[in-house]
Amino acid sequence: MINSSLKQLSQMLAKKEISSVELTQTFLSRINQFNPSINAFITLDEAKTLTQAKAADVRIAAGKAEALTGIPFAQKDIFCAKGWQTTCGSKMLANFIAPYDAHVISQFDAAGAVNLGKTNMDEFAMGSSNETSYFGGVKNPWDFERVPGGSSGGSAAAVAARLCAAATGTDTGGSIRQPASLCGFTGLKPTYGLVSRYGMIAFASSLDQAGPMAKSAEDCSMMLNVMAGFDERDSTSLNRPKEDYTRGLVSMQGDKPLKGLRIGLPKEYFAEGLDAGVAKVVQDAIAEYKKLGAEIIDISLPNSKLSIPVYYVLAPAEASSNLSRYDGVRYGHRAEKYTDLMDMYCKSRAEGFGAEVKRRILIGTYVLSAGYYDAYYLKAQQIRRLIADDFVQAFKKCDIIMGPTAPSTAFKAGEKADDPVAMYLQDVYTIATNLAGLPGMSIPAGFSNGLPVGLQLMGNYFDEARMLDIAHAYQQVTDWHVRMPELKIPEVAA
C-alpha cells in the first residue's frame, strides 16, 4: 500500500477498502519507525493529522470526495499552516506558530487531503543538501551516509522512504528537482506564477515556485490539479483557465506514443563536470525516448554557464531584503539580552540565522549597495534575460529539452558542507529554468553505483500537461519510479 500510486489510493478509499484514518495511521507508524533516523519531519502533530483523516472519511462517506480526499501528504515547512509550527528550517522561526494558511495548504485542505506533518528543509530553502537546517540534516533513504539533496530534503526523503503518499516542495534554483534526482522520485517545478506563493515563506521571490514531489508523473499531475490556479493574493500569480493536468496521460499508450516529439539535448548539459555514471543513465533514458518515437535534436543554451553566477547575485539580493522582516521585533527569535535597538537587531539575527543564510544576506546586501548595483544586480538582470532568450530560441527547434538534473548522485554528508561553491554547482543544470521562469521536472531514470539518477525535462511556459505526458510515457515502459529503498535501520530509534 505504501508504494501505491495516488490514483490507486484514491480508488481504495472510494471503494472503502481502506479508510483515510487507516491509511494515515499506516504512514504515521512508518514515520514513528523511521523518522527518528531519517529526520525528514520537523513537526508532527498526530492529533491534528488524525482529525483531518476523520473528516476525510466523513466526506468520503457522504459521497463528496475529490481525487485527493483522505490521502496523507507531507508539507514542506516553508508553507504557513494555521496552528502549525512553521519554521522554514530556521532557529529564527523555531517558535513561530503560523496564524494563517498558505494558498497551497488551503488548496490541499479544500481537496480533503490530510497533512501528515511539516518536513525538514535547508534553512530558508538555502542549500542543496539539507545540511543548513537548524533542525539537523536529513538522511538519504538509499544510503544513510548521504544527503537527500535540498532544499526540499525532508519532503524528498519522506517520499523516497514512503513515509507519505507524496509531498510538496519549493524550487528556487532546483530545490524540488535536485532532491528528486538524488532520492529517485518524480518532482515538478511549474512555470513561475502557476502556483500561488501566498503563505510560502519567501527566499527569492522572482524565482520561488511550489510544486509536487511524488512517485510518478501521474501522481504529480493529480497534485498539480490541486496546487495550480489563480490566487489574487499573489500579484505574480497568473490568471489563466484551470487545466486538468491528467487529461493527456491516457493517450501515452501503444507502440510509439511520442512519435514526432522533438527532444532537444543542450550540449552544455553534457560537458565537463557531469559524472560519467550519471551521463550513462541519462543517455540510456534518451535512448528509451527514441524507442517511444521521439526525435533527438542537438541544441545549445550558450548562456547557461552564466546561470550560477547570475543566480548567486539575484537570489541573495532578493533574500537579503525578504529576510529583513526577521528582526526580533514582532515574532520569531529575539536575543535574550541586548543593550539597545541596534544591539537587539544584531544579536537576534546573529543568533537566529545560520551561516549559509548569513552568507547570502551579506552577498545580497553587497550587490544592492550604492556603487555596486549596476555592476552586479543590474548586469545579472540583463544576463537573466539572455538566458531566457536562449530557451526561446531552443524551443523553436524542439518541443522539450532533456538532460541531467544534477551533476552527480547523492554525495556524502559533510562532503561539500565547507565548500559553498562546490555545493552551488549542484544546481548547475536546474537554475536556468528558474531564471527563465520555465517549468522543469526530474524523473527517476536509473541508478549509478546503487544511487538514483534523475532525468531532467524542461518545457516551454505552461507546458506542464505535455511534460507530464512525456514523463508518464517513459514511466509506462520503465519501473525506476516504483523502486524503493530497503530501509535497513533499527525498528525503534534509540
Add this chain to the structure above:
Amino acid sequence: MEWEVVIGLETHTQLKTNTKIFSGASIKYGAEPNTQADEVSIALPGVLPVLNKKAVECAIKFGLAINAEIPPRSVFARKNYFYPDLPKGYQISQYELPIVGKGKLTIQIGEQEKTINITRAHLEEDAGKSVHGAIEGMSGIDLNRAGTPLLEIVTEPDMRSAAEAVAYAKKLHELVQWIDICDGNMQEGSFRCDVNVSVRPKGSEKLGTRREIKNLNSFKFMTQAIEYETRWQIETLEDGGKIEQATVLFNPDTGETKAMRSKEEANDYRYFPDPDLLPLEITESYIANVKTGMPQLPEAMKTELEQRYGLSSYDSSTLTNSIAKAIYFKEVADELYELCNSSDYSAKDCAKIANSWISGEFSTALNSRDIPILKFGLSAKWLASLLIRILDGTISRSGAKAIWPGMLAVADAKREAHLKGQDIPEEKQEFSVDKLIEKAGLKQVSDSGAIEVIIDEVLAANAAMVAEYKSGKEKAFNGLVGQCMKASKGKANPAQVNEILKKKLAN
C-alpha cells in the same frame, strides 16, 4: 551680499482609500493600536502585497489635475532599512519609474502668478508608529498606519521665499481635496511636507547645499521653519561657515531647526524593483476613464466664475480655494437668479451679492464652526431667499444681518439633529425669510417722501457737517448718510438716501 533662498517641497498626501495600499486592512484614523494590523501589515512570513486599485486611481487623478506626464509603465521598488515601525524591513515605494511624471501647479503670490514645476509623484506605503512612554521602560509599536497609501509629490527647487513655499503647499492642499484624493487633515498627518532649503548669492546659478526640514504639518510651522532655516544658513555662510547636507527637524516650541544625528541618516537604501509586484501598466483608456470621473478643475472653475458670473480674479481665486465653496456659490447665485424672475437683475448682479455674502458672513460662520460646507446644513435655496430681498431693496444688508443669526441657529439645529439621528423640530425648520422681515419690521423705507423728511431733519441738526461737505470735505457726506440711516433705524433704503441727499446738498 544679497542672498537668494531656493526651496523645493516633498509632500506626503495620504490617499482617500478605505483600505491599505497593499492589503485589505482599514486605514481609519484613531483606532486602538494594532487593531488594523492584518498579516500583511505585521509582515508575517509568507505574506504578499496586492496593490489597491483605488490608490492608483487617486494618483492618476492627481496626474491629470497637474497636467502631468503619465507614463504607461511604473515600477514599485523596495527601500531597505531597519526600523521597528517598518515591519518588512523595507518600504514599498517607487524609485526610478514613478506613476506620475512632470507636471505643473500655478500659485498666486499677491497679484502675481507663478508656475511651480512638479518633478514627479509616486505611490508608497506609510510606516507604523513607535509609541514611547505608553509602557514603562519600553517602546510600543502601533502598525495601524503601516501600509497606509501615500502619494509623495516632489517639486523642482522653484520657490524663492517662505511665502511662495507656503502658497504652493496651500494650493496643493486645496487641489488634493478638490479632486477628492486626500482629506487634507494636517493634524492627523494626512498632508505633511518635507522642505528642502538652500541659499546662494543672488544671481548665482549654482545651487547651495540643501538641508531638508522634515515633516511639517502646519502652514504656520512651515513659514517659521523656512524663515529660521534661511536666516541660519545665511548667518552660517556670512560667518565663514559651510552648510553640510542634513536632515533637520523643526521645534515649534523654540521656533528653531536642528540637524538630526548624522548616524540616523547614513542609510544606503539599496533600492531594487519589488519582485512581489508586477510593473504597473497604465493604459490610455484607463486614463480616459479616470478623467470622466474628475470634477471641473480649479483653473477651469475660476475661469467660469470670471466669465459667466463676472467675478474678479481675486474673488474667483478665493472661492476656488475649495470645491465645495465654489459649487455652493454657484448654487446660491443660480438660485438667486431664478428667484429674481425679472429682467431687472442680471446673473452678474446675483453673483456679486452671492459672492459678497458667502465670502463675508457665511465664511465667518463656517470658520467659527470649523465644519465643511457640505455638512453646514444651510440650503442654497434658503440663502438665496434672503439675498433676493437685499437685491430688490426690501431690506438693507444690515437688516439681513439681523435675520442671519436665526438662520444659522436653524442650520446648527439641523446638524445636531442629523448627528443624533433625530427629526428636526418644527420651530427649527427653514422658515420663510419674507414672513420674518414682515414680523421684525425690517422692511426698508423706500418711500421717498418719508426719506426726505428724515434727511431734512438730519441736515437741520448737522449744520457743521453740511458746511464741511460744502467746503470740499467729501468724507462728511458719508457721515451724513450714516446719520440718516441711524435716524431711520437702518430701514431707509441706502441707495435712495444717497441719491436724495446728494440732490439736497447740491442746492
